[in-house]
Amino acid sequence: MRDVAVIGIGQSAFGKFPWRTAADLGADAVRAAFSDCGISPKAIEVAYCARAFDASCTAQDVLKEVGIRGIEMINVENACAGGATSLRGLWKEIADGRHDVGIAVGVESMTTSPIAGKLIPPEKSDIEGHLGLTMPAMFGMVARRQMAQGARIEDFAQVSVKNHHNGCLNPQAQYKKEFSVEDVLQSRMICDPITLLMCCPNTDGAAAVILCSMDVAKRYTTQPIRIMASALCSADYKYTQEDICLSPVGQKVATMAYEMAGVEPKDIDLVEMHDAFANEEILRYEDLMLCEPGEGIRLLRSGATALGGRIPVNPSGGLLALGHPLSASGIRTVCEIVLHLRGQAGARQVPGATVGLAQMLGGLVSNLEHGTVAGVHILAR
Amino acid sequence: MDNRTPLKKGLFDEKDGGRLHGNQCATCKRVYFPPAPFCYDCLGREMEEIILSRRGKLYSYTIGRMPSTHFEPPYALGLIDLPEGVRVFAPLIMTEDERYRIGMEMELMIDELWQEEDQHIVAYRFKPVS
Numbered sequence: 001m002r003d004v005a006v007i008g009i010g011q012s013a014f015g016k017f018p019w020r021t022a023a024d025l026g027a028d029a030v031r032a033a034f035s036d037c038g039i040s041p042k043a044i045e046v047a048y049c050a051r052a053f054d055a056s057c058t059a060q061d062v063l064k065e066v067g068i069r070g071i072e073m074i075n076v077e078n079a080c081a082g083g084a085t086s087l088r089g090l091w092k093e094i095a096d097g098r099h100d101v102g103i104a105v106g107v108e109s110m111t112t113s114p115i116a117g118k119l120i121p122p123e124k125s126d127i128e129g130h131l132g133l134t135m136p137a138m139f140g141m142v143a144r145r146q147m148a149q150g151a152r153i154e155d156f157a158q159v160s161v162k163n164h165h166n167g168c169l170n171p172q173a174q175y176k177k178e179f180s181v182e183d184v185l186q187s188r189m190i191c192d193p194i195t196l197l198m199c200c201p202n203t204d205g206a207a208a209v210i211l212c213s214m215d216v217a218k219r220y221t222t223q224p225i226r227i228m229a230s231a232l233c234s235a236d237y238k239y240t241q242e243d244i245c246l247s248p249v250g251q252k253v254a255t256m257a258y259e260m261a262g263v264e265p266k267d268i269d270l271v272e273m274h275d276a277f278a279n280e281e282i283l284r285y286e287d288l289m290l291c292e293p294g295e296g297i298r299l300l301r302s303g304a305t306a307l308g309g310r311i312p313v314n315p316s317g318g319l320l321a322l323g324h325p326l327s328a329s330g331i332r333t334v335c336e337i338v339l340h341l342r343g344q345a346g347a348r349q350v351p352g353a354t355v356g357l358a359q360m361l362g363g364l365v366s367n368l369e370h371g372t373v374a375g376v377h378i379l380a381r
Numbered sequence: 382m383d384n385r386t387p388l389k390k391g392l393f394d395e396k397d398g399g400r401l402h403g404n405q406c407a408t409c410k411r412v413y414f415p416p417a418p419f420c421y422d423c424l425g426r427e428m429e430e431i432i433l434s435r436r437g438k439l440y441s442y443t444i445g446r447m448p449s450t451h452f453e454p455p456y457a458l459g460l461i462d463l464p465e466g467v468r469v470f471a472p473l474i475m476t477e478d479e480r481y482r483i484g485m486e487m488e489l490m491i492d493e494l495w496q497e498e499d500q501h502i503v504a505y506r507f508k509p510v511s
Binding site for chain 1: 388389411415442444445446449460467470
């Protein structure tokens with residue numbers, strides 16, 4: 001297996017743009033990735049593109065905008081892990097030696113999707129969806145369990161305060177506004193005890209990364225960022241998730257990624273993750289083994305996951321401040337890690353970062369664990 | 382009463398105040414609700430129908446404050462652990478004081494939950510044991 005490097009990253013604006021097409025947003029991200037690394041679109045040999053809603057040949061639709069055609073293009077859907085899936089697909093092509101240079105894109109137009117302005121439900125055929133189960137309802141029930149184990153509602157609010165603060169330092173964040181714990185708690189109740197400011201917003205946006213084999217990378221850049229691990233796995237049946245606060249598949253994928261990278265959780269300098277709901281971030285600290293089991297709340301309260309702490313989580317502002325264009329987020333998180341490893345993250349830079357981890361977890365399917373697919377990438381300079 | 386349609390056939394009946402239908406693997410004894418076509422765990426093909434207990438414990442809950450597909454807010458939702466070892470997601474009745482708590486004893490009821498054109502959709506929900 002060959003070493004694979006990220007050489008170019010790009011992101012579109014993130015926000016509510018119902019007048020813009022997915023192809024248009026995707027092309028912005030792709031153009032940004034090309035100008036980041038200076039290679040020609042003609043160098044691209046293979047493309048992966050993730051999109052969840054209204055998808056039909058999105059890779060072709062996006063890439064025709066920048067002159068890429070006539071190559072192998074693969075379109076994928078994997079809920080919130082779609083972007084991570086597209087990146088992993090491309091990584092495999094290059095690691096296996098099938099291709100040398102390729103692009104992975106994630107794009108979503110949430111404001112024009114069938115679920116615009118709604119609480120994301122499970123698949124239409126799911127009985128539980130008809131009976132009222134939505135993503136925020138699930139995380140409301142998870143939050144009640146966390147509170148029974150010692151979490152306070154102020155802890156959830158603190159995650160939102162932290163990530164919105166980070167978002168103020170990120171020119172690409174959708175929301176650049178500081179909030180207090182009080183503000184978060186007094187925002188509109190969505191699914192008790194989850195308030196509006198504990199939920200990631202519906203957002204349009206796209207992100208792209210250009211990968212190539214490490215030997216080819218050296219032709220294009222003096223700062224290739226190495227992909228140390230790429231791991232993706234789907235969940236087990238629901239009966240295995242006895243405690244809804246734990247993600248068996250999230251833990252499994254984290255373990256796979258650490259083993260593949262040959263690093264331990266303590267070696268990670270920063271994490272970008274799926275904070276679709278503020279209380280979720282605390283659970284994922286434990287899945288990713290950033291702390292001992294049951295110590296997530298203590299890790300948050302210690303300030304370790306804030307900028308300047310031992311292990312900053314979501315220095316970009318996370319899904320809470322950037323918004324969550326479903327399939328774009330898994331690529332966008334990798335772009336953020338790359339910026340830090342290159343020392344280009346500006347006011348939110350994690351000083352001296354050498355190893356970063358990008359995690360995604362998503363999907364709500366009847367009879368399976370909630371969080372039906374998990375993906376983790378570990379990158380290093 | 383011919384304008385009552387069950388949400389899905391084979392999940393419940395209205396005898397004795399309402400009963401949920403599950404099934405159990407004849408080989409490894411794992412219990413499923415909704416009934417499974419085969420045992421997902423040991424892949425055994427011999428499944429036995431069982432009637433689940435009407436009472437269970439509230440594992441967790443939330444109060445919805447934004448509309449879902451069929452419910453206008455506020456509406457209560459919960460996960461109920463039944464003694465057979467299954468956890469059921471279901472709407473809960475909306476009590477005025479909303480005083481749900483984890484571990485509370487809950488009881489099944491069958492009800493018309495929403496309307497689709499001229500049909501009343503009948504499904505299950507839970508209420509606190511009074």
